[in-house]
Amino acid sequence: MRLADEFTRWQCYGGDFSILDHFKRINDELGHLVGDTVLRVMAERVQKTVRVQDLFGRFGGEEFALLLPCTPFEDAMIVAEKVRRAIGETPIDVQGARVLVTARVGVAYVQRDVT
Secondary structure (H helix, E strand, O other): OHHHHHHHHHHHOOOOEEEOOOOOHHHHHHHHHHHHHHHOOOOOOHHHHHOHHHHHHHHOOOOOOEEEOOOOOOHHHHHHHHHHHHHHHOOOEEEEEEEEEOOHHHOEEEEOOOO
């Protein structure tokens, strides 16, 4: 399980998480086939934006997480903005629909040994 591995690595080196949300509305309004295509395109855009060692995946029903191992908060904020722009810059045309995808991206930074 990559998440458990990265959490263990974080315990040694630190790290950051970003969460993307509100995907469910696409499925509800345009259907699951359109939603699946949007997911694939969005994932491709994110993968082109992040490093090989970063982990991007679905975290919950409509949330996604991006784990940035060994990344200081300031750098995570830069990545978050790049991801937000990569997702939202260009609409996705699928099955006659033009889907404008936006993302709200937040960064949570955790430090070890802070009480």
